Amino acid sequence: MLPIISGEQVQQVDASYCSTEKISSLDLMESAAISFVDWLMPWISDCNKPIYIFSGPGNNGGDGVAIARLLKYLNQTVHLIYMKEVADCSQDFQDNFHRLPNGISVSKFDVWDGKIEKDSIIIDAVFGVGINRPLEGPYLSLIKILNKLGGLKISIDIPSGLPADQAAFGTVFKANHTATFQFPKLSLLFPEHAELVGELHILDIGIHDHFLDKFERGHFYLRQGDVLAFHRTFHRFSHKGDFGKVLFLGSELGKSGAINLSGYAALRTGSGLVHIAPFMEDPFRMIPIVPELMLYQDSSKTSLNQFDAIGIGPGWGMDVDKDYFQSIFARFKKPMVIDADGLNLLAKYPELLKEIPQNSILTPHLKEFERLVGESANHLERIEKASSLAKANKVIVILKGAHTLIALPDGRKIFNSTGNQYMATAGSGDVLTGMLTSFLGQGYAPENAAICGVFHHGLAGEIASKSKLRGMIASDIIESIPDTFIKLNVL
Ligand SMILES: NC(=O)C1=CN([C@@H]2O[C@H](COP(=O)(O)OP(=O)(O)OC[C@H]3O[C@@H](n4cnc5c(N)ncnc54)[C@H](OP(=O)(O)O)[C@@H]3O)[C@@H](O)[C@H]2O)[C@H](O)CC1
Numbered sequence: 423m424l425p426i427i428s429g430e431q432v433q434q435v436d437a438s439y440c441s442t443e444k445i446s447s448l449d450l451m452e453s454a455a456i457s458f459v460d461w462l463m464p465w466i467s468d469c470n471k472p473i474y475i476f477s478g479p480g481n482n483g484g485d486g487v488a489i490a491r492l493l494k495y496l497n498q499t500v501h502l503i504y505m506k507e508v509a510d511c512s513q514d515f516q517d518n519f520h521r522l523p524n525g526i527s528v529s530k531f532d533v534w535d536g537k538i539e540k541d542s543i544i545i546d547a548v549f550g551v552g553i554n555r556p557l558e559g560p561y562l563s564l565i566k567i568l569n570k571l572g573g574l575k576i577s578i579d580i581p582s583g584l585p586a587d588q589a590a591f592g593t594v595f596k597a598n599h600t601a602t603f604q605f606p607k608l609s610l611l612f613p614e615h616a617e618l619v620g621e622l623h624i625l626d627i628g629i630h631d632h633f634l635d636k637f638e639r640g641h642f643y644l645r646q647g648d649v650l651a652f653h654r655t656f657h658r659f660s661h662k663g664d665f666g667k668v669l670f671l672g673s674e675l676g677k678s679g680a681i682n683l684s685g686y687a688a689l690r691t692g693s694g695l696v697h698i699a700p701f702m703e704d705p706f707r708m709i710p711i712v713p714e715l716m717l718y719q720d721s722s723k724t725s726l727n728q729f730d731a732i733g734i735g736p737g738w739g740m741d742v743d744k745d746y747f748q749s750i751f752a753r754f755k756k757p758m759v760i761d762a763d764g765l766n767l768l769a770k771y772p773e774l775l776k777e778i779p780q781n782s783i784l785t786p787h788l789k790e791f792e793r794l795v796g797e798s799a800n801h802l803e804r805i806e807k808a809s810s811l812a813k814a815n816k817v818i819v820i821l822k823g824a825h826t827l828i829a830l831p832d833g834r835k836i837f838n839s840t841g842n843q844y845m846a847t848a849g850s851g852d853v854l855t856g857m858l859t860s861f862l863g864q865g866y867a868p869e870n871a872a873i874c875g876v877f878h879h880g881l882a883g884e885i886a887s888k889s890k891l892r893g894m895i896a897s898d899i900i901e902s903i904p905d906t907f908i909k910l911n912v913l
């Protein structure tokens with residue numbers, strides 16, 4: 423998995439990479455500029471819109487100047503506005519400035535006429551990871567002007583004004599797209615920064631992952647190439663018992679869709695046998711959404727250990743009896759998945775947290791998480807609280823949302839890269855519960871089940887939303903689960 427290093431460590435990684443590869447920092451800036459232009463050109467080459475690049479005094483500004491040159495070579499109309507005397511800018515900025523070809527309109531900000539043609543493309547290269555204080559003076563004036571404009575606005579590496587590892591501390595450029603180099607900076611993953619970052623793109627500039635390893639500080643980014651290694655393989659003699667027997671408890675009357683979705687998702691994730699146990703006097707009267715689902719009647723006296731994994735919480739409501747809830751932890755001694763009202767009940771009876779079997783997986787969304795651990799000032803605090811909850815109770819906490827966080831009991835924090843806004847639909851969480859429970863039931867180590875469940879869930883959402891967009895529903899996500907295994911070549 424890709425380590426997410428701090429903004430300060432970026433310079434050290436650059437230096438280590440440049441000295442090992444025997445290249446200059448200017449060469450690395452050139453790689454960054456080339457990767458940016460290669461990424462940008464396919465979707466702007468036909469529109470022929472003027473491009474305005476705003477360059478600050480550091481290497482982020484230097485990237486902007488190098489990009490101005492490359493775009494000019496590609497016959498684009500480029501305006502470069504720089505902020506500080508060239509002699510006071512970083513060396514790589516200066517070297518690039520002196521390489522600018524003719525035909526680019528170049529202005530210093532304090533004498534710039536302030537005109538930006540309608541429908542232009544704005545590229546923000548004012549500050550990168552070197553920002554160390556809130557914007558003020560001309561920088562603040564500029565970003566305020568740019569934030570009022572519409573159109574396509576792209577930040578290089580990080581929206582200017584946003585610190586790499588903390589919550590925003592003042593005015594920040596509002597990008598529609600952020601193209602960040604090599605790895606995502608932590609603050610780009612915070613939900614409260616979504617409006618500043620826009621769509622996030624990670625551009626490879628050639629620095630191999632192992633240059634980041636020695637700076638690793640417990641945060642990781644989960645990419646497609648990482649996931650295969652977490653999967654179990656099965657052979658042609660495997661039978662349905664090998665694929666696990668799982669159970670979903672619950673769903674009060676009127677919410678039986680929840681366990682149906684979880685159960686159906688577990689089947690599509692590969693579970694051999696899937697049972698659902700609706701909270702009804704006669705659970706056998708329920709007709710499951712697919713005939714492959716089996717019905718089960720639970721009582722607070724019977725052991726659940728015949729199952730390989732169970733999922734609890736979806737559709738429960740808050741009327742569930744505390745003794746019944748508590749009995750589950752005594753009757754099932756293996757890792758389980760706890761979601762939705764299962765989490766709300768834990769918030770109501772926090773003394774039960776200690777009774778949860780070790781390595782169980784808790785899957786709160788932000789609101790459920792707040793009920794469990796209280797309010798957080800920002801996502802940084804939330805990430806730390808999730809990690810503390812995981813460590814203190816020896817459970818895995820999956821904090822759902824864009825870039826879902828997996829907080830492991832050993833302190834590692836993993837951010838997911840799959841999924842999109844269309845997954846914010848009723849039942850999406852029930853599907854995740856089903857997938858996680860399925861992986862646990864298939865004998866995956868809980869950490870691997872969490873990683874695979876979260877990644878495949880997001881990927882299934884991406885695949886399903888391609889044709890459905892806003893009309894995507896949770897059942898569509900389930901129908902796309904098999905395609906995720908095909909895409910990852912997990913056979
Ligand atoms: N491997 C990579 O990811 C590469 C990244 N590159 C790019 O380089 C930037 C980081 O460049 P750096 O020069 O370290 O930082 P910035 O460009 O963000 O600028 C820092 C300078 O700005 C001053 N500063 C900081 N905050 C403010 C502020 N609020 N107002 C005014 N000035 C500010 C600071 O100087 P001070 O002495 O004034 O503190 C710095 O001079 C990275 O983001 C990438 O875009 C490389 O191109 C190559 C590879």
Ligand SMILES: [K+]
Pocket residue numbers: 482546547548549550577578579580581582
């Ligand atoms: K920037």
